[in-house]
Each structure stands twice: as C-alpha cells, then as structure tokens.
Amino acid sequence: MTSTPALILNVNDDVASRYVTSRVLGLAGFRVVDAGSGHEALALASEETDLVILDVRLPDISGLEVCQRLKSTPRTQGVLVLHLSAQAVGPGDRAQGLEHGADGYLMAPVDPEELVAQVHALLRLRQAEREVRELSREVARQQKLLELAISSAADPIVLYDETGRVLSANQALYTSRGSRAVHAPGKTLNGMLAEDASLGPYLELVRVALRTGKVQRGTVALESDRGLRHFDVVLSPTVDANGQVLAVMSSMSDVTVARSAEEFREQFIGMLGHDLRNPLNALSMSAQQLRRKGGLDERQGMLTERILTSADRMDRMIRQLLDFARSRLGGGIPVVRAPGDVFDVVRRTVEELRASHPGRVVLLESRGDGEGKWDSDRLEQAVGNLVGNALKYSPSESAVWVGAEGFEREVVLRIHNHGSPIPPEDLPHVFGAWRRGRRLASDVGAPSGLGLGLYITRQIVRAHDGDAQVASSATDGTTFLIRLPR
CATH class of the missing domain: 1.10.287.130 (Signal transduction histidine kinase, dimerisation/phosphotransfer (DHp) domain)
Structure with missing residues (x-):
C-alpha cells in the first residue's frame, strides 16, 4: 500500500516564480496547490495541508501575518511554513520570519535540489512531531487508565519515587486509616514517621525495597480511626536495565478480621x-x-x-x-538449649521405635560427632515424628534408614523410607498444619494423628536456627533432611 504524497500550498503573487516552484515540487512527487495572495492562502489552507511555501511580500497582507494566522488557527496550527522570498533577504528578515512562527526560510532564487531537500527535511520534522504527539496522547491515556485503576482499587495502594517520596496514594488508603493517614503526595519517609510512629516497621520495608530492588512482603499493624488494623503488605520495586530502583508500589490488604x-x-x-x-x-x-x-x-x-x-x-x-x-x-516453639550430643538423641529415638515396632527394620548410620547446644527433648520429639512417619507410610517388609552426619558447622540428619512417593502437588505443603499423608491401602482404622507432627517438627528445627526439607520420588523413595547449625 502506497502512502499519499504530501500536499503543499505554494503562495506567491509572482506568476512566473510560482509556476517554477510548483513545477519543481510536482516533478519531485508532491501534490501542489497554488495561491496568489495572503487571503487566498488562508482560505485554501486546511488540516490536510502538510506545508505552505510562503512569499514574505504579498500584495494584500504580509506573509509574516499569514504565517501567524496559520499557526494560531486550530485547523491549521500543525501546518509547516517555509518562507521563500526574493526581496526580504537580509539577516533581520530571516530572523523576523522565524520569530513569527516559520519553520524554515529560503532566499530566492533557490536551487531546485536544495528546495526539494528542504521540503523533505521539514516534512520529516512534521512526521516526527505527529508521532511524538500520538505517543504523548497514548502515554497520557495509559497514565489516566493507571490512575483510574489505582484510585478505584479496593485495597490501599501507595506509589513512591526512588527517594521514598510519596507520588500518589489511592482513596482506599485514606478510607482504611481515616484521620491517621499521612501518605499525602510529596511526603518523605522520615516526615511520615515523625507524624505516625506506628509506621516504623512498614517504612523499614519500604527502605529495604528501595535499597535492594527486591520485592518485600510482611504484615504490619497500623493505627486507624477504627483502632489497630493488621495489613499484609507487598512492596514491588520497579528497576531499570542497570538495576537502579525507579519507583516502589505498595499494596496492602486488611487482614484484621481474618x-x-x-x-x-x-x-x-x-x-x-x-x-x-x-x-x-x-x-x-x-x-x-x-x-x-x-x-x-x-x-x-x-x-x-x-x-x-x-x-x-x-x-x-x-x-x-x-x-x-x-x-x-508465641512466635515459635520455645527451646532450652544445653550442651549435648544429638547423635545420642537419634540413637535413643531409634531404639524406642525398634522396641515399639518389633517387626520392622530401622537402620542407623552415623559419622562424625553430634556435639552442640540442643534441646534434646524437643529434638527427640522431632526425630521421633519423622522416623514414626517413615514406619507408618512404608511397607512393613521394607527397612527405614536413619543417617546422622556431623560437619564442622552443622549436623545433618536424614530419614529415608521406600513407601509410596509423596505426590508432587503435596510436597510444598508437607510441613503445613493439619496435614496428614495419604495412607497405604494396608492401613486400617482411623488416622492416629491430627496432622500436626511435621508442622511441629519444622518449628522445632527452626527454633534451633535450622531447616527441614523433603524429597520424594517413585525411584528414590522419600527422604526427610534436617540441618542443625552448631
């Protein structure tokens, strides 16, 4: 599909000069309309006109005035004007023409190639200006949509710049906190903290997001006209290609009732x-x-x-x-640490379970030492939960393997069984509360637990600054791993 040639209005009272200019432009592929006076030019110019080649000295009104009228009329204000004059050729004339709004100024006679090149250059400028205006309109439209979306959101939303200064906050924020809301545009983090000390933990999350460029999550308690409210907070930084934070958006969800x-x-x-x-x-x-x-x-x-x-x-x-x-x-299961050997805890636990499961084989291997400061009773509870689960969810003819290995900075415990694998969709939730493993077809009777054993196990391990993990597959079986830093 070919584009329509640019439309040029050629204004000159000298017939011969007007003809030559129009002939040159026509041969260059442009559409040309002629006008012999200023009033005729104003009548012919329209929003479809791309460029007006305008003589400065016209018989009725000055070309400078014609240019001003074209530029001040909404219908033609986007039209380009190129002055072409054989009489007003001094430096002052050129400056005056450009000051009155012209986009270019040439002195006649002009070389045909230079004229065509100048016209092409001005038309490229006009096209660039059109694209910029279109892009600006699209940006403004998208910004308006974003502002509407944020303002109408049900949850409180705040936008900060790279320094932590508030750019905007939606109505939901002011509704949720009432008169206690201090997130006015232009406010700084320190300024808001001075007005409301309860914002301290929340503003610290904002600072971390600004400093690291990473998403921050947390739960904060903030005062409001309805008393203390609890909010789940997500802080999402926007970063450039170099990793520099440009802005941070904060979204909050009121979870007080829940x-x-x-x-x-x-x-x-x-x-x-x-x-x-x-x-x-x-x-x-x-x-x-x-x-x-x-x-x-x-x-x-x-x-x-x-x-x-x-x-x-x-x-x-x-x-x-x-x-x-x-x-x-209480923020976790309390532990009372004392010097001891976690290997002794594992041995006692395995011996007790062997005695209570006389038909089962429980293998124990240890390497290194298990010395450290532990809560032996709590660790015995955790290991007992894991080994007991391994016995419960594996075939009676299979063995359960327990490994304990001491390293310089940590002790690692592994409990492995060859039972049915934990389904992949269940693995992320194994250590959740109120969850029980899927029972074997050979199991009879009602479930013997509440589904809290693995949850409590991880809490005990975390209280020792450690971590509990699980891996499970049909080929390798199921292995629970505990890491306990010394």
Whole structure:
C-alpha cells in the first residue's frame, strides 16, 4: 500500500516564480496547490495541508501575518511554513520570519535540489512531531487508565519515587486509616514517621525495597480511626536495565478480621488442650492403679490396656495441640538449649521405635560427632515424628534408614523410607498444619494423628536456627533432611 504524497500550498503573487516552484515540487512527487495572495492562502489552507511555501511580500497582507494566522488557527496550527522570498533577504528578515512562527526560510532564487531537500527535511520534522504527539496522547491515556485503576482499587495502594517520596496514594488508603493517614503526595519517609510512629516497621520495608530492588512482603499493624488494623503488605520495586530502583508500589490488604479469627481459634485450641489434660491424667492414673492392683480377668485386663493405650495417644495429641498453639501465638516453639550430643538423641529415638515396632527394620548410620547446644527433648520429639512417619507410610517388609552426619558447622540428619512417593502437588505443603499423608491401602482404622507432627517438627528445627526439607520420588523413595547449625 502506497502512502499519499504530501500536499503543499505554494503562495506567491509572482506568476512566473510560482509556476517554477510548483513545477519543481510536482516533478519531485508532491501534490501542489497554488495561491496568489495572503487571503487566498488562508482560505485554501486546511488540516490536510502538510506545508505552505510562503512569499514574505504579498500584495494584500504580509506573509509574516499569514504565517501567524496559520499557526494560531486550530485547523491549521500543525501546518509547516517555509518562507521563500526574493526581496526580504537580509539577516533581520530571516530572523523576523522565524520569530513569527516559520519553520524554515529560503532566499530566492533557490536551487531546485536544495528546495526539494528542504521540503523533505521539514516534512520529516512534521512526521516526527505527529508521532511524538500520538505517543504523548497514548502515554497520557495509559497514565489516566493507571490512575483510574489505582484510585478505584479496593485495597490501599501507595506509589513512591526512588527517594521514598510519596507520588500518589489511592482513596482506599485514606478510607482504611481515616484521620491517621499521612501518605499525602510529596511526603518523605522520615516526615511520615515523625507524624505516625506506628509506621516504623512498614517504612523499614519500604527502605529495604528501595535499597535492594527486591520485592518485600510482611504484615504490619497500623493505627486507624477504627483502632489497630493488621495489613499484609507487598512492596514491588520497579528497576531499570542497570538495576537502579525507579519507583516502589505498595499494596496492602486488611487482614484484621481474618487475623482475629485465627488468633481466637488458636487461643481456643491452646485452652482446650490445657483443660483436657486434667481429666485425661485422672483417667490414665485410674487405669494404671487398676493394672497395678491386679486380680483382673482377661477381658478386664485387655480393656485396661486399651484405656492406657488410648490415653497415651490422646496425650500425644494434646501435646501437639499445645505445641501448635505456642508456635502460632508465641512466635515459635520455645527451646532450652544445653550442651549435648544429638547423635545420642537419634540413637535413643531409634531404639524406642525398634522396641515399639518389633517387626520392622530401622537402620542407623552415623559419622562424625553430634556435639552442640540442643534441646534434646524437643529434638527427640522431632526425630521421633519423622522416623514414626517413615514406619507408618512404608511397607512393613521394607527397612527405614536413619543417617546422622556431623560437619564442622552443622549436623545433618536424614530419614529415608521406600513407601509410596509423596505426590508432587503435596510436597510444598508437607510441613503445613493439619496435614496428614495419604495412607497405604494396608492401613486400617482411623488416622492416629491430627496432622500436626511435621508442622511441629519444622518449628522445632527452626527454633534451633535450622531447616527441614523433603524429597520424594517413585525411584528414590522419600527422604526427610534436617540441618542443625552448631
């Protein structure tokens, strides 16, 4: 598809000069319209006109005035004007023409090639100006859409520049905090902190995002007209090709209601677990006294043992509930460290599980030493959870392997079994609360746990500044790995 040739209005009262100029431009491929006076030029010029070649000395009105009128009229203000004069040829004439709005000034007679080259140059300028205007309109449109999207967003949004100065904040922010909102455009981080000290943890996240250029996430508590509110915060920096932060967008979600419900649930679980301890202890002690007293027939003895077994299982569940509540409400499971050997903890745990699973093979290999400062009771609980799970979720004829290896700066524990692999979609959630593994077809009876064992295990490991991981596949089996820094 070919583009339409540019339309040029050639204005000159000298017929011969006008003819020569129009002839040169026509041969160069342009569309040319002639005018012999200033008024005729103003009448013929339109938004379709690309360029006006305008003589300065016209019989009715000055070419300078014609140029001014063209440039000040909305219909023709985008038209290019090239003065071409044989009389007004002094430096002052040229300067005056350009000051009145002309885009170029040539003195006649002019070489045809120079004239065509000058016209092409001006038309390229006009095309560039059109593209810039179109791009500016598109940028303005997109900016308007972005401003509308941010302003109408349901969650609070704030935009900061590279120095941390507030560029904009949407209405949802002011609604969520009421009179406590201090995020006015132009405010600095230090200025806002001076007005509202509760912003300290949030503003520190903003500083980290500005300094590192990395996304920051967190939960902050901020005062509002409705009291203390809790917000989940995501800070997303925008960086250039050199990694320099250009801006940071903050989005917040009010999670006060959900957090209150979660805290109530966890407090309730903690109180329930605590209050269940007393009747359970009474039940267990009564059953133990019956067993010690003796004189029970076979059925009575069997029922007494069943009571004791069930009481032990309930006691484990209650301890898990209390550990869970502590970890969620108290910032983690508390540990009391003391010098010790974690290898001894692993050996005791394996021996106890061998005794309680006489038909199973549990292999133990150790290398190096396990000396360090540990909470031995808590680590025994964690290792017991992992080895117990390995026995529960693997075939009875297979062996469970436990490895302990001491390095200079850490101790690594591995627990491996050849049971059915953990499905890939479940792997990221293995250490979550209230999750149980998928039982084998050979398992019978109701599940024996609450699905808190692995969650508590990771919390115990994290309380030792370590980490717990899992890998599972059909070919390699399942391996839980614990890293404990010394």
